[in-house]
Amino acid sequence: MFENLLVQGLSGLASASSLFLVASGLTVIFGVTRIVNFAHGSLYMMGAYLSWTLVTALPRGHLGFWGGVLVAALIVGVIGVLIEVLLLRRIYKAPELFQLLGTFGVVLIVQDVALMIWGPQDLLGPRAPGLRGAVEILGVRFPLYELFLIAVGPVVLGLLWLLFHRTRWGTTVRAATADREMVGALGVNQRMLFTTVFFLGSVLAGLGGALQLPRESVNLQMDLAIIAEAFVVVVIGGLGSLPGAFLAALLLGQLQAFGILIFPKITLVLAFLVMAVVLVVRPHGLLGRPPASAHAAHVVEPPYPPATPLVRYLGFAALALAVLVPPFMGEFALIVFTEIAIMVLFAASLHFIMGPGGMASFGHAAYFGLGAYGAALLAKHFAAPMELGLFAAPLMAGFAGVVFGWFCVRLSGVYAAMLTLAFAQIAWSTAFQWVEVTGGDNGILGVWPSAWAQPKLVYYYLALVLCVGVTLLLRRAIFAPFGYALRAGRDSPLRAEAIGMDGFRIRWVAFIFAAIAAGVAGGLFAYAKGSVFPTYMAIPRSVDALLMVLLGGVQTVSGPIVGALAYTWIHEQLMRSFDLWRLFLGSVIVALVLFFPQGLVGAAQRLTERRK
Amino acid sequence: MLEVEGLHAHYGRAHILQGVTLAARQGEVVALLGRNGAGKSTTMKSIMGMVRPSQGQVRFEGRDLAGREPFEIARAGIGYVPEERRIFTELTVMENLDVGRRPPRPGQQAWTEERVFALFPSLGAMRARPGGRMSGGEQQMLTIGRTLMGNPRLILLDEPSEGLAPVIIERMADAILALKRDGLTVLLSEQNLHFARLVSDRACVLEKGQIRWEGTLEALMADEAVKQQYLVA
Numbered sequence: 001m002f003e004n005l006l007v008q009g010l011s012g013l014a015s016a017s018s019l020f021l022v023a024s025g026l027t028v029i030f031g032v033t034r035i036v037n038f039a040h041g042s043l044y045m046m047g048a049y050l051s052w053t054l055v056t057a058l059p060r061g062h063l064g065f066w067g068g069v070l071v072a073a074l075i076v077g078v079i080g081v082l083i084e085v086l087l088l089r090r091i092y093k094a095p096e097l098f099q100l101l102g103t104f105g106v107v108l109i110v111q112d113v114a115l116m117i118w119g120p121q122d123l124l125g126p127r128a129p130g131l132r133g134a135v136e137i138l139g140v141r142f143p144l145y146e147l148f149l150i151a152v153g154p155v156v157l158g159l160l161w162l163l164f165h166r167t168r169w170g171t172t173v174r175a176a177t178a179d180r181e182m183v184g185a186l187g188v189n190q191r192m193l194f195t196t197v198f199f200l201g202s203v204l205a206g207l208g209g210a211l212q213l214p215r216e217s218v219n220l221q222m223d224l225a226i227i228a229e230a231f232v233v234v235v236i237g238g239l240g241s242l243p244g245a246f247l248a249a250l251l252l253g254q255l256q257a258f259g260i261l262i263f264p265k266i267t268l269v270l271a272f273l274v275m276a277v278v279l280v281v282r283p284h285g286l287l288g289r290p291p292a293s294a295h296a297a298h299v300v301e302p303p304y305p306p307a308t309p310l311v312r313y314l315g316f317a318a319l320a321l322a323v324l325v326p327p328f329m330g331e332f333a334l335i336v337f338t339e340i341a342i343m344v345l346f347a348a349s350l351h352f353i354m355g356p357g358g359m360a361s362f363g364h365a366a367y368f369g370l371g372a373y374g375a376a377l378l379a380k381h382f383a384a385p386m387e388l389g390l391f392a393a394p395l396m397a398g399f400a401g402v403v404f405g406w407f408c409v410r411l412s413g414v415y416a417a418m419l420t421l422a423f424a425q426i427a428w429s430t431a432f433q434w435v436e437v438t439g440g441d442n443g444i445l446g447v448w449p450s451a452w453a454q455p456k457l458v459y460y461y462l463a464l465v466l467c468v469g470v471t472l473l474l475r476r477a478i479f480a481p482f483g484y485a486l487r488a489g490r491d492s493p494l495r496a497e498a499i500g501m502d503g504f505r506i507r508w509v510a511f512i513f514a515a516i517a518a519g520v521a522g523g524l525f526a527y528a529k530g531s532v533f534p535t536y537m538a539i540p541r542s543v544d545a546l547l548m549v550l551l552g553g554v555q556t557v558s559g560p561i562v563g564a565l566a567y568t569w570i571h572e573q574l575m576r577s578f579d580l581w582r583l584f585l586g587s588v589i590v591a592l593v594l595f596f597p598q599g600l601v602g603a604a605q606r607l608t609e610r611r612k
Numbered sequence: 613m614l615e616v617e618g619l620h621a622h623y624g625r626a627h628i629l630q631g632v633t634l635a636a637r638q639g640e641v642v643a644l645l646g647r648n649g650a651g652k653s654t655t656m657k658s659i660m661g662m663v664r665p666s667q668g669q670v671r672f673e674g675r676d677l678a679g680r681e682p683f684e685i686a687r688a689g690i691g692y693v694p695e696e697r698r699i700f701t702e703l704t705v706m707e708n709l710d711v712g713r714r715p716p717r718p719g720q721q722a723w724t725e726e727r728v729f730a731l732f733p734s735l736g737a738m739r740a741r742p743g744g745r746m747s748g749g750e751q752q753m754l755t756i757g758r759t760l761m762g763n764p765r766l767i768l769l770d771e772p773s774e775g776l777a778p779v780i781i782e783r784m785a786d787a788i789l790a791l792k793r794d795g796l797t798v799l800l801s802e803q804n805l806h807f808a809r810l811v812s813d814r815a816c817v818l819e820k821g822q823i824r825w826e827g828t829l830e831a832l833m834a835d836e837a838v839k840q841q842y843l844v845a
Contacts, residue, residue: 181662182694185660185692185694186758186762187687
């Protein structure tokens with residue numbers, strides 16, 4: 001028994017080491033540039049693929065293997081520099097969500113590029129020369145390579161400590177982590193500093209990936225799998241803190257090693273649960289410090305103008321089209337239209353907390369998916385009719401909004417985005433791992449509308465009425481005193497509280513509203529598709545919602561509607577006509593972040609303003 | 613050495629600097645006086661490039677620096693000592709000084725840690741102390757020392773006397789006079805008229821983003837009307 005625990009603990013330590021390599025790069029990059037780099041997992045994956053190519057091409061032996069690993073890490077460093085120079089350098093001043101989104105665009109691009117170069121099959125690398133065997137620890141055989149990995153973590157931590165405390169470059173990086181504007185005023189070229197930091201972080205990610213080669217197969221899912229864990233590690237440790245990342249990696253490694261023994265069903269949930277608890281008890285992580293926000297430029301958003309006559313006419317015209325045209329459409333077009341109506345509501349619900357609420361959410365799919373599951377679970381286990389299911393959907397999502405929102409609205413900026421992501425991942429992994437109830441990866445099938453709503457046209461009108469109705473309710477709330485209070489709290493929280501507004505409660509209520517609205521959308525989506533799957537709550541779905549909102553423009557009221565229309569249409573076209581739709585979508589995201597930071601409606605408003 | 617001409621700056625829609633024109637000659641200490649919100653700090657930040665001037669020129673040793681980035685302006689030879697001091701609290705005194713280090717011009721006597729400690733002896737006794745565990749006066753000395761390590765030929769001192777005890781203020785004045793004797797040019801923003809008088813050759817009085825009065829400190833002290841109109845709170 002004891003031997004097994006020991007071995008389990010040791011493999012936990014080995015996983016912790018590779019996790020730390022990735023997380024250390026992420027945290028160092030964040031500390032200086034304040035960018036949460038979603039593409040860090042992609043760099044890790046590239047490290048693994050490149051080292052596979054190099055190690056299998058180079059002659060066997062120590063030089064071939066270790067040389068291949070190191071060269072792969074360095075190439076990843078160069079790729080990181082390219083990403084920094086071409087993309088990130090232009091968006092350092094953009095809001096956090098734009099940066100997250102921009103780097104997510106890189107994730108998509110890298111996925112398709114890797115698919116083109118290395119193909120879809122898993123690749124197996126050779127084992128490390130000299131470390132092929134196993135040692136006996138208390139009678140249990142333990143792989144030598146794992147022992148080597150256990151040593152790598154502390155060694156890298158030590159080297160990084162020396163780099164940051166014993167070199168002038170390191171001192172400057174630490175100074176810039178605290179106050180980068182001041183470092184600039186002292187004559188330090190921030191661009192060079194950021195680029196070198198990005199190189200270091202990317203090399204660490206690449207090394208982390210390359211060192212996985214003898215341990216597991218190289219595949220296209222590595223990027224998102226590691227980035228979710230690395231986010232958790234970095235956030236638990238405190239963004240920007242290296243020792244914090246090390247500590248958190250150890251914690252998470254052990255948690256997963258032993259979690260498998262005790263709760264095999266909820267290992268994925270466990271990590272995110274720990275993160276949520278840590279963030280509530282210590283909002284800046286175990287060893288993190290509050291960011292030096294005093295020097296951050298604070299942008300006060302202009303008030304929302306009421307809809308101009310033109311916007312009203314356009315809105316009425318669109319609605320009239322949506323009502324009058326469908327009877328003359330084919331079945332496929334009806335399905336697309338239904339989906340668009342649902343996405344408009346989904347986008348509007350996210351916009352409600354992001355725009356007027358000013359809260360960053362990277363996990364809004366949780367409420368959409370919980371709505372869908374709320375309806376589907378009732379249908380599966382209690383054979384409930386659609387009417388009841390559509391009532392249960394917002395209830396379930398709203399309940400999650402009450403619980404998750406209570407945690408999320410306490411934090412702001414990146415930490416809030418990370419926490420919403422964590423809760424979405426908890427919801428996702430519950431649906432994924434709790435097979436008995438949710439059907440796991442196979443989902444729940446046979447969630448069909450009641451007989452009267454079976455015709456596609458009837459169901460479309462049902463969806464249209466509910467989606468337009470709830471969207472208009474949300475819009476009404478934005479222009480009601482509640483919406484004013486929400487925006488007041490967003491623009492100057494202290495002043496709003498000083499005149500007696502309970503900012504926490506207002507944001508919480510807004511979060512619950514948004515969750516309920518997303519739940520309605522999710523419920524409708526479940527009956528439209530006839531099935532639900534865990535992917536309804538996965539990261540890409542949250543990103544869909546974000547894209548719709550940002551495509552339309554966060555700080556406009558009509559933005560999410562236009563964004564949902566445009567995005568669903570583009571997405572539909574892409575999926576149908578391109579095999580490499582990720583590459584294309586990723587490029588669209590990057591272009592959006594670079595050239596239309598105000599979104600489509602924002603850009604249109606600017607144009608009309610200029611004309612005046 | 614420094615000529616600022618018609619400098620305008622905005623924060624969002626607020627028009628803070630509305631055409632500031634001032635000059636400092638080599639080796640001079642010029643005091644920039646004015647009430648809270650008159651635009652003193654914004655003038656300094658605009659010269660430094662930390663606030664992007666919307667219009668106007670900042671000429672330093674014949675080069676126009678307006679619109680350049682802060683690091684380029686620092687490398688051109690202008691040092692900036694911010695009002696909030698902005699010490700790197702996690703870094704030690706020695707490390708703070710190290711971040712400021714820049715190569716000197718040919719022929720310029722380079723600043724070293726030891727030279728900073730000779731100017732501010734109390735810093736020399738706390739070389740390994742983190743910046744966050746120092747008193748306000750010590751932090752003020754450190755922030756000046758950190759800027760001097762960059763071997764500037766002009767420094768912008770934003771309210772160095774703010775929040776300091778009278779004894780420390782006097783020591784600060786001595787240090788500034790010592791720097792002046794070394795040939796350093798200083799643009800000093802101040803609300804403390806007494807302190808400005810101890811160290812400055814000339815004064816420029818700022819009000820609502822424009823220079824309203826210029827002259828020697830003696831003339832300013834004698835002119836009750838100007839003092840009443842622009843300086844007394």
